Amino acid sequence: MTDNIWEQRYQVGxxxxxxxxxxxxxxxxxxxxxxxxxxxxVPGCGHGHExxxxxxxxxxxxxxxxxxxPVAALKQALQQTxxxxxxxxxxxxxxxxxxxxDTIYEQTCLCALDPALWxxxxxxxxxxxxxxxxxxxxxxxxxxxxxxxxxxxxxxMRALFSGQRWRWLTQQASEVxxxxxxxxxxxxxxxxx
Ligand SMILES: C[S@@+](CC[C@H](N)C(=O)[O-])C[C@H]1O[C@@H](n2cnc3c(N)ncnc32)[C@H](O)[C@@H]1O
Numbered sequence: 001m002t003d004n005i006w007e008q009r010y011q012v013g014x015x016x017x018x019x020x021x022x023x024x025x026x027x028x029x030x031x032x033x034x035x036x037x038x039x040x041x042v043p044g045c046g047h048g049h050e051x052x053x054x055x056x057x058x059x060x061x062x063x064x065x066x067x068x069x070p071v072a073a074l075k076q077a078l079q080q081t082x083x084x085x086x087x088x089x090x091x092x093x094x095x096x097x098x099x100x101x102d103t104i105y106e107q108t109c110l111c112a113l114d115p116a117l118w119x120x121x122x123x124x125x126x127x128x129x130x131x132x133x134x135x136x137x138x139x140x141x142x143x144x145x146x147x148x149x150x151x152x153x154x155x156x157m158r159a160l161f162s163g164q165r166w167r168w169l170t171q172q173a174s175e176v177x178x179x180x181x182x183x184x185x186x187x188x189x190x191x192x193x
Contacts, residue, residue: 006112010069015046016180017149022049023107025138025176025186030057034188035136038102041128043092044109048074051085054105061085062101064092093120100130108184111140111149122160129191135166138176138184154185161189 009015029035030053037058045051045063047070054061055078063085065071071089078085088095092109104125113121125135139152158168166189173185 004067006065007067007069010067017108017178018047019049019179022053023138023176025174025184026050026053026105026107026136028174029136029186029188035103035105035134040103040105041097041101042105042107043125044107044112045074045087046070048077048085048087050105050107051087052077052081052083055083055085056081059103062097063087064090064095066091092124093117095124097128100128100133102130102133104128104133104135106135106137108138108140108149110137111142111147111152113148113150115150118160122165126165126191131191131193133191134169135161135189135191137161137187137189139173139187140178140182140184141175142182149182152185157187165192166190167192 039060040054042051042061042063045065048063051061051063051074063074068089071087074087110118110121129135139154139157140149142149142151144151169188169190173187176184176186178184
């Protein structure tokens with residue numbers, strides 16, 4: 001058995017985070033035209049239902065996950081639909097794109113990381129984006145200590161994605177229900193120059 005805890009979970013099917021379909025938050029952002037085709041990075045993509053939908057809608061997607069099983073499954077799913085996306089087994093804290101991109105779709109990768117790593121992760125997200133690039137973020141709300149998934153307290157998120165480095169575009173974050181009974185808060189942030 002691998003020592004990667006995420007791979008272990010995929011191997012035994014303990015994937016309570018997986019909706020089995022792309023998120024209603026992504027559907028809304030796409031349908032409202034807030035999220036428009038361009039280059040997009042999806043960190044911690046898991047089985048990548050969102051990656052398939054983004055590829056179907058014409059985005060140039062680069063998707064990353066540290067666990068090999070979902071990466072292999074997503075590559076196969078893309079092949080079966082004849083859609084194209086770059087899918088990599090990589091650590092979000094190490095990997096760098098060849099050049100900065102327009103958009104990041106962050107669906108609960110942050111909450112999967114130990115909070116001691118959040119500052120380093122915020123730096124990665126900031127580095128990956130072009131100036132004025134957008135971060136579409138789903139912040140997990142567990143309302144409890146410990147994890148993963150770790151609770152993404154919104155005051156803590158405002159401090160982590162500080163106003164000096166990010167413009168918070170969402171006035172009122174909407175709740176996105178999660179099959180496990182908890183929910184995420186949907187926010188759009190823009191990288192400041
Ligand atoms: C809560 S799951 C979310 C998966 C997917 N975004 C979804 O919503 O179904 C977190 C994902 O992040 C991945 N992950 C955890 N740590 C990572 C890291 N350091 N680099 C890349 N992926 C990571 C896990 O393997 C897992 O697929």
